[in-house]
Amino acid sequence: MSRSKKKHQQSIRSDKAKGLDRREVLTQGLLLAMGPLLWSPRRLLAAENNGDNKRFLIVMHGSGGASILDSFMALSSNEVRAGGGDANQLNCYESAQLVSFSDSPLRAVNYQGTIAVLGNLKVQGAQDAFVRKYKQDMMVVTTESTSVTHATAQKRSITGNEAWSGRTIQEVVAATYGKGMPLANLLLGQGGFIEHGIDSSLPSYAKGILVSEPATWSKGLSSAYGIDNAPSEEVMSVAREIRDQMLDSPSAFYRTFKESPVLRDWVRARSDTRDLFERGKLAAGLDISSGNQNAIELMRLFPDYTWDPYEAQAILGCMALTQGTTCTITLGPSFTLVSKGGLTETRNAPIGFDFSHANHRGVQALMWSRMLSVTDRMISFLKSKEYSGGGSYWDRSLMYFATDFGRSRLRPSGADVFASGHHLNNGVLIVSPLASGNKVLGGIDPKTALTYGFDPASGRPDPGRKTEEKDLFAGLLQTMDINTSAISGAPDMRAMRRR
Secondary structure (H helix, E strand, O other): OOHHHHHHHHHHHHHHHOOOOHHHHHHHHHHHHHHHHHOOHHHHHHHHHOHHHOOEEEEEOEOOOOOHHHOOOOOEHHHHHHOOOOOOOEOOEOHHHEEEEOOEEEEEEEEEEEEHHHOOEEEEEEOHHHHHHHHHHEEEEEEEOOOOOHHHHHHHHHHOOOOOOOOOHHHHHHHHHOOOOOOOEEEOOOHHHHOOOOOOOOOHHHOOEEOOOOOOHHHHHOOOOOOOOOOOHHHHHHHHHHHHHHHHOOOHHHHHHOOOHHHHHHHHHHHHHHHHHHHOOHHHHOOOOOOOHHHHHHHHHOOOOOOOHHHHHHHHHHHHHHHOOOOEEEEOOOOOOEEOOOHHHEEEOOOHHHHHHOOHHHHHHHHHHHHHHHHHHHHHHHHHOEOOOOOEOHHHEEEEOOEOOEEOOEOOOOOOOOOOOEEOEEEEEEEOOOEOOOEEEOEEEOOOOEEEEEOOOOOOEEOOOOOOHHHHHHHHHHHOOOOOOOOOOOOOOHHHEOO
């Protein structure tokens, strides 16, 4: 055997010992040699991630308590009476406000009214069109939360109450499907829904990237993008070398904290991560104003992105998913007032769903309409984009409508306008071709308007069971083909999966 061939085989064995197989060695060698010529996020990521098996998670958060009783599990007053309940004391709807479907257990609330404290804002919340369009991909799962404190409940909705060593569902998905992705876990929303988990063993690439200004954020992904007469890359390289070797290293700060994981992450981010961003031309690829085809299409779908942060989140999220730089995004309506003009043009209640404290039905209708409108447009876009492994991006996506908790069930004397408080009992919406669609898992007691659970294997309603945060967390991950053996005591939530 020649010396060069023997050396090559030794190199291959060495790489195998590091956990690399022959294909990975060849792939990495080719990328190192031809990276500047071949680079595109989608090509590289497909090579590193076996792209045909990839799944995408979209967390659509409803801050303040998105009530399932005011959407897809709404009760009619006749059902409450027939079940022995008091229709004048429970939150139930008259027939003119409620839509049922002959081929689906899902409901839709079509509510019209005004919100006096928002300048007599007129609300026309029609949910039936969304259900008719997407019911085959819609699944409602009844839930029972463990906190009615916003920040705590929000974080538990994405960690399953610390079910997987404190990892968030976004982190688990990013760790599974996001290796090699420069922005695997993109956090565009707010509150407890975008908090990091507490598992120190989480791979660095799966940590969430926080974005507060989605309309302009991408411009910061390059040191020179959009800057007239910017220094050349050669000059920038010299400046960075001086910074790293002559300024940072001898400094008292660096000598004191050089072993800090936070500092190590920062140094890595401004070198390796920055290089990955710039080689991938992410600043241009994710720039809403760049004029690329995706940006043009999305600006047509979300024309109000300049003043409505939710629409800006949707644009950036869709661009990141379909460019191949991200496998999970988190977005949702803000917890602040959003209005183009005065109160009569309000699009987002001052504290989101939690403004139900002032006007329950009007605010629920307003906020559900807002979320479903953005969701509809995002799904349409993802359906139109072909995935390299076959089908569309939507075929591999799961939307989880996370929320803090439910809302109280009582209303005074059959009132149409009333206030509500926080309640542990609720249900959540999941929209996905991967889920067991056109289904309600669990049930509702018409006498109390409280939801109850189901058998995790068969899906049969079980009034003696409650769906815990851990159960939902495990079921969502299993639906995305993720092994949940790391979750102690997690059941096989077979009923949530389409196959």
